[in-house]
Amino acid sequence: MADADVPTQKDVVPSAEARLVPPAPTLEPALPGGTVPVGIPGRTAFERSRTIVVYLLLFGIALLYFVPFLWMISTSLKTLPETAYFSLLPKHPTLHAYREALSTFHFARYAANSVGLAATVTCLNVFLCSLAGYAFARLRFPGREVLFILVLLTLMIPDQLRLVPIFVMFTNWHLLGHYHGYVLIKLASAAQLFLMRQYFLTIPRDLEEAAKLDGAGYFKTFWKVMLPLVGPAIAAIAILEFEGTWNDFFWPLIIFNTAPDHYTLPVGIFSFVSEYQTLWPQLMASSVIAIAPMALIYVFFQRYFVAGMASAGVKG
Amino acid sequence: MSATAAAREDRPGRGFGSERVREALVGYLFIAAPMVLYGILFFYPIGYALYISRYDWGVLGKIDTVGFGNYRELLHDHRFGIAVKNGLKFTLAFTICSMALGLFVAVVVNNAIRFRGFFRSAYYFPSIASSAAITAVALFILSADGLFNQITGFDRAWFGESGTALWALVGLNSWTTSGMVMLFYLAYLQSIPTDVYEAAAIDGAGAWRTFWKITFPLLRPGHFFVSTLLVIGGLKMFDQAFIASGGSGGPNNSTLVPVLYLYRVAFYDVRFGYAASVGIALMLIIFGLTLLQRLTFGRTDAN
Numbered sequence: 187m188a189d190a191d192v193p194t195q196k197d198v199v200p201s202a203e204a205r206l207v208p209p210a211p212t213l214e215p216a217l218p219g220g221t222v223p224v225g226i227p228g229r230t231a232f233e234r235s236r237t238i239v240v241y242l243l244l245f246g247i248a249l250l251y252f253v254p255f256l257w258m259i260s261t262s263l264k265t266l267p268e269t270a271y272f273s274l275l276p277k278h279p280t281l282h283a284y285r286e287a288l289s290t291f292h293f294a295r296y297a298a299n300s301v302g303l304a305a306t307v308t309c310l311n312v313f314l315c316s317l318a319g320y321a322f323a324r325l326r327f328p329g330r331e332v333l334f335i336l337v338l339l340t341l342m343i344p345d346q347l348r349l350v351p352i353f354v355m356f357t358n359w360h361l362l363g364h365y366h367g368y369v370l371i372k373l374a375s376a377a378q379l380f381l382m383r384q385y386f387l388t389i390p391r392d393l394e395e396a397a398k399l400d401g402a403g404y405f406k407t408f409w410k411v412m413l414p415l416v417g418p419a420i421a422a423i424a425i426l427e428f429e430g431t432w433n434d435f436f437w438p439l440i441i442f443n444t445a446p447d448h449y450t451l452p453v454g455i456f457s458f459v460s461e462y463q464t465l466w467p468q469l470m471a472s473s474v475i476a477i478a479p480m481a482l483i484y485v486f487f488q489r490y491f492v493a494g495m496a497s498a499g500v501k502g
Numbered sequence: 503m504s505a506t507a508a509a510r511e512d513r514p515g516r517g518f519g520s521e522r523v524r525e526a527l528v529g530y531l532f533i534a535a536p537m538v539l540y541g542i543l544f545f546y547p548i549g550y551a552l553y554i555s556r557y558d559w560g561v562l563g564k565i566d567t568v569g570f571g572n573y574r575e576l577l578h579d580h581r582f583g584i585a586v587k588n589g590l591k592f593t594l595a596f597t598i599c600s601m602a603l604g605l606f607v608a609v610v611v612n613n614a615i616r617f618r619g620f621f622r623s624a625y626y627f628p629s630i631a632s633s634a635a636i637t638a639v640a641l642f643i644l645s646a647d648g649l650f651n652q653i654t655g656f657d658r659a660w661f662g663e664s665g666t667a668l669w670a671l672v673g674l675n676s677w678t679t680s681g682m683v684m685l686f687y688l689a690y691l692q693s694i695p696t697d698v699y700e701a702a703a704i705d706g707a708g709a710w711r712t713f714w715k716i717t718f719p720l721l722r723p724g725h726f727f728v729s730t731l732l733v734i735g736g737l738k739m740f741d742q743a744f745i746a747s748g749g750s751g752g753p754n755n756s757t758l759v760p761v762l763y764l765y766r767v768a769f770y771d772v773r774f775g776y777a778a779s780v781g782i783a784l785m786l787i788i789f790g791l792t793l794l795q796r797l798t799f800g801r802t803d804a805n
Contacts, residue, residue, distance in 0.1 A: 236613075236709075237615065240610060240613045240614060241614070243610045244610060244611070244614055244617075244621050247607055247610065247621075247625065248621070248624055248625070250677075251624065251625055251627065251628060251677075251681075252624070252627075253649075254636075254639050254640070254643055255627075255628075255631075255639075257639070257642075257643060257649055258639045258642075261642065270647070272649065272652050314535050314536055315536070317532045317533075318532055318533040318535070318536045318537075320532065321528075321529045321532035321533045322533065325525050325526075325528060325529035325532065326522070326525055326526065326529070327525065327526035327527075327529035327530055328526060330529070333533065333537065336537075336540065336545075337536070337537075337540065339544075340540050340544040340545075343544050343548065343785075344738060344784070344785055344788060345738075346738065346740075346760075346761050346764055346781050346784050346785070347547070347548065347551055347781045347782065347784070347785045348543070348544070348547045348548075348551070348781075349764065349765075349768065349777075349781060350551060350554060350768055350774050350777045350778040350781055351546075351547035351548075351550035351551045351554060351778065352543065352547055353768065353774070354550070354554060354559070354563075354774060355547070355550065370539075370543070371543060373536075373539050374536065374539040374540050374543045374544065376540070379536060404525070404528040404532075405528075408532075429630060432632070433630075433631075433632040433633060433634075435632075435633055435634050435740075435741045435744075435745075436740060436741065439744075440769075443769070451632065451634070451635075452632050452633070452634035452635070452741075453634070455632075455634040455635055455638050455745070456634055456744070456745050458638075459637075459638055459641065459745060459748065460748045460749065463641070466642050469638050469642065470638070470639070470642065472635075472638070473632075473635035473636075473638045473639055474635075476631075476632040476634065476635040477631045477632055477635050477636075480630055480631060480632065481627070481630075481631070484623075484627065484630055488623045488626075491626070491630060492626075492685060
């Protein structure tokens with residue numbers, strides 16, 4: 187009774203299956219208007235005005251959420267004097283700000299760093315997390331449960347506590363200002379391991395046993411039989427990891443602080459803001475460069491973002 | 503690593519005794535890399551933080567043993583007090599604003615008969631955009647001659663005045679986080695059985711009443727889950743405050759939030775020992791608040 191209402195992550199995320207497939211929109215709206223039985227007088231008129239109000243609200247909210255982004259894009263296409271005029275459409279759209287951001291202010295370099303780091307971290311983590319997730323879900327070894335609890339415990343340790351010790355350790359190990367120092371920090375991601383384990387638990391055992399009867403070893407079973415079955419989970423953790431690394435500001439700031447040629451896009455934006463705050467078109471162009479790739483990925487793979495968000499929630 | 507694992511498995515059993523021993527060894531091998539990393543990058547640093555916090559520690563390492571001196575200093579540190587106060591103020595306002603906005607949007611989206619998936623995705627978009635880029639856009643829009651003032655008729659630099667800077671951060675973060683809050687609330691809204699609404703409709707309850715008397719109380723597990731996430735997230739807020747204030751926590755310490763203070767002690771004052779004790783104090787505050795929240799909500803839930 188007492189624990190019935192205490193939500194755990196399971197309440198929100200009932201199973202790996204449900205997490206990876208966002209709830210299908212139900213046709214019947216689960217609200218009072220939609221469930222009033224047909225035949226009550228005045229229903230249609232009431233329904234119609236209600237629908238209009240709902241859609242007006244929906245577009246109003248959409249405006250609230252998108253105007254800042256539209257303003258960012260519009261400003262990035264203007265020249266500095268033109269930013270004084272408040273028109274959404276630039277009078278003489280120009281890519282000048284982008285050219286300057288990319289070359290004069292080094293954002294081409296920062297973008298390359300961001301792409302390289304995010305891709306490296308994502309590939310390595312997908313491999314390590316799926317391998318370990320498989321082991322935790324399927325293989326039996328002494329201490330498995332205890333070790334898995336340790337994995338979950340890492341989710342509760344805030345980065346702020348790790349900041350000083352890791353900085354001192356990395357200073358001693360000469361990892362500051364190096365790409366591999368940053369990759370090392372990002373390689374320990376328990377949320378993704380957890381997600382993979384949960385997903386492997388939902389795969390029926392029959393296939394594995396068939397593979398074993400055929401004489402396939404453990405790694406071969408994992409690689410050839412199991413991995414192809416967990417495609418959606420792989421996609422979800424890959425996108426989550428890529429997004430997390432691409433948008434990460436805290437660790438690149440600390441690791442690359444003294445190495446400006448290693449800056450990623452977010453750190454580049456910070457250093458630009460502190461030096462030339464009012465060069466708005468260039469700043470907005472660099473913001474577009476930082477946001478657009480994520481936006482593109484989001485448009486194509488948005489259902490995996492929803493899946494990833496659930497575990498980002500776990501991360502806290 | 504993978505290659506050796508594969509090679510080993512191709513030789514059935516030899517040298518490893520029974521199948522069970524083999525399975526255990528393969529299991530350890532598969533989890534070895536992440537476990538070692540967790541050890542080095544999570545568990546060891548906790549102990550190391552405790553160790554460092556007992557020293558006066560500079561760029562080149564230990565300077566002096568101070569025992570609990572760092573923690574004693576923390577109790578009387580005026581700026582740490584300001585940082586904690588700012589952090590709590592921000593967290594409270596941010597939690598309430600993003601829950602209200604997220605819930606409102608979720609209820610509206612839940613009503614949409616068509617394009618519900620589209621609106622859901624569209625509103626979630628600010629949550630996936632880079633915090634640094636979003637903060638840059640906010641700096642622009644909320645600047646003295648920015649779009650916001652142009653529309654609303656105000657005339658102030660929202661991030662430039664100590665009276666408004668923290669509230670500008672509240673607005674910015676609530677806006678970006680509300681999409682995530684909306685997604686969680688949508689999941690909870692869809693778990694409410696429709697027959698309660700039918701009963702309310704038969705009783706003639708209007709939409710407003712239905713929301714406050716039925717939907718809102720039934721969402722209690724959702725409120726708890728979301729508020730826990732937001733409180734922890736709010737206390738850890740760093741990126742936006744750091745970028746908006748150029749790393750200073752200004753104007754006049756008004757955006758000096760706890761993590762920003764920690765960063766400044768470590769990298770501007772170069773006092774790693776003291777910074778480590780700030781980090782430990784912060785973690786205790788976060789755990790304490792989470793526990794408090796769990797106890798109070800947990801108790802009312804049990805009734």
